[in-house]
Amino acid sequence: MMPAMTKQHSTKDRLAWTAARLFQEKGYEGVGLSEILSNAKLPKGSLYHHFQKGKSDLAIAAATFASREMLRIIDDAFVPAKTYEDGMTTLFFKCAKLFDLMGKWNGCPVSGILLSGPRNGAFRELSEAIFNDWITRVATHAEKLGLPEPEAQDRATHLFVVLQGGWDLARARQSSDVLREMPKFLRAAPA
């Protein structure tokens, strides 16, 4: 989900990208600002210029960043697909690959950033919006691949929860194969 960030990016982007990477592994509360700053090789005081409200602003930027990446992955999986099953299977295999690549402690970025943070309105609303975005994107692809609209929405929601839950199980078992086995649960249309 997080390709190597080349150095021409702005300081602000580098910060958001580094934060996303760390939050995803350890959760919002598990990462300190100094850890983020030192990973991004930035001095102590430089955060509040880019993110006025500090850690929470940074988390929102990081989640937004991560969400864009996930949307890209969804597109990459579905655009070349011939059928919905094709696309969704590819999506899980891509996530499994990512899981191996990023370290087996990483979970869903948005859960790690927003749902493990302070329980305030802004975080919750953004997580809801992002999750809805992902589901809607999958549903759109499903419709393009020929599924009727109400079924498309259901199957997209189903995919989302299985991806989320599968990711947790993959983390607990430290095995990306868990994710590769998920598609078999998604082959039938919801009743």
Next chain:
Amino acid sequence: MMPAMTKQHSTKDRLAWTAARLFQEKGYEGVGLSEILSNAKLPKGSLYHHFQKGKSDLAIAAATFASREMLRIIDDAFVPAKTYEDGMTTLFFKCAKLFDLMGKWNGCPVSGILLSGPRNGAFRELSEAIFNDWITRVATHAEKLGLPEPEAQDRATHLFVVLQGGWDLARARQSSDVLREMPKFLRAAPA
């Protein structure tokens, strides 16, 4: 999942129970020991007699505690059920009720306690064991209700990941109805 704890319980149990409740809501890193202690109405120093290694020992006890509760809920849902669909639907409705009862920020207790904590072997292994216990328990009920063994295992795993993912979505949407809609994804046997 967490009924009111009457006061005849031991200090140790009260501590584990309080910790479970708080970890579930805010995650391992999001809860301070002083918060746990003050909620349990215990003084600062009294933790380390019961949990020698401190917070991490307490988290393990809390997760074990929470796991037992979840197994009880699974049993309560499936024992009186006539069919697997019956039992599984009841389970999700029970979880939805719990979700409303405990506050809409609560997620899966074991994820919140173990997967959001320090990424060490003991936590990970326990989370794997507990998840496997839940899946196995559901599979056992499924077999008792007439499902063939390989299908039972698959459907139990499917149920587990949908419950986990559904819980996250319910948190993001602050709505227990998300959980009540999950059973429709579980009616068909995996391909």
Next chain:
Amino acid sequence: MMPAMTKQHSTKDRLAWTAARLFQEKGYEGVGLSEILSNAKLPKGSLYHHFQKGKSDLAIAAATFASREMLRIIDDAFVPAKTYEDGMTTLFFKCAKLFDLMGKWNGCPVSGILLSGPRNGAFRELSEAIFNDWITRVATHAEKLGLPEPEAQDRATHLFVVLQGGWDLARARQSSDVLREMPKFLRAAPA
């Protein structure tokens, strides 16, 4: 200085002996009561029966214990000696052996117990008394071996400070040879 303590000794003695051993290595402030208790394989609450004022009483007992051992070593070195030089050389070699045996972090037990503890009157007075005992004991041996009284006292004091200082240097260099080289400084009578 601290031979293996056989198990028929009283609980109180075992406690004092264990404390002496630990204080000598880490200093009064560097050792916790729980460490002493666990080393002596005694339960948490059992200290205050034997040492009413707690840690400080225990330290006094430990220092007294250690002092007795040191007096024994002085006697062992000087009793069979033909000359003062003989006895004093043997004493340093015995201390060097002890240093190797007990671990190269150990220093003078009385300094470690009393001079690194709280700066109260009882500790200071006892350390003065113990140091005087040691010096007097050496002076007595010196007289027995034919030295005139005022010289005996001076040479004993000289020996004491060189032993103390030599022990520090041996600790810093982690080498018992430092102690074995001390006798050459003590061959001439003070001017």
Next chain:
Amino acid sequence: MMPAMTKQHSTKDRLAWTAARLFQEKGYEGVGLSEILSNAKLPKGSLYHHFQKGKSDLAIAAATFASREMLRIIDDAFVPAKTYEDGMTTLFFKCAKLFDLMGKWNGCPVSGILLSGPRNGAFRELSEAIFNDWITRVATHAEKLGLPEPEAQDRATHLFVVLQGGWDLARARQSSDVLREMPKFLRAAPA
């Protein structure tokens, strides 16, 4: 050894100086960070900018600081001296004065800081290096004052251990006169 520190010094220096003063009196384990901070009139969190590893880094800075002072005292005693005996006697008298000035609980700063601290490599190696520096400095002065090289080294080592041991005895007896009597032990060359 520790003249009044004027306020134009940096926060870091003030911290090291205050720490040296307190460690010297109570030992590494006997002084809390909050005591150091409050003595230096600095707030709780300001230590870790200057001393990244906290107390241990601070102790190393304090010992280095104290060592420099001791080297200065050695120079002050020997530079104007006509003979080695002159210089060494002056040195002990200077130390006695210091002892009275700083409070009779103070011992050798380096012993108090490094040898009573955690028994790790860095502390031990630094204490060895510092002690060697002091001995070498005295030996250099001895050679300048006409002593042949091997004797100079021996007499410097002798001086060192007598100073160390004498300091302990002075502490136990609460009397600086103990130090003033030490030179008589150092008048003869080692055999």
Next chain:
DNA sequence: AATGAATGAGCTTTCATTCAT
């Protein structure tokens, strides 16, 4: 815009001691 110092509340943990049995 950028920086390093400052800040004090908070963290987990250990301390010596007391209590009830």
Next chain:
DNA sequence: AATGAATGAAAGCTCATTCAT
């Protein structure tokens, strides 16, 4: 005499944030 629980102050350290330059 012996024990394990209780106790709260204090330990060393990290936190997110603010300030002055």
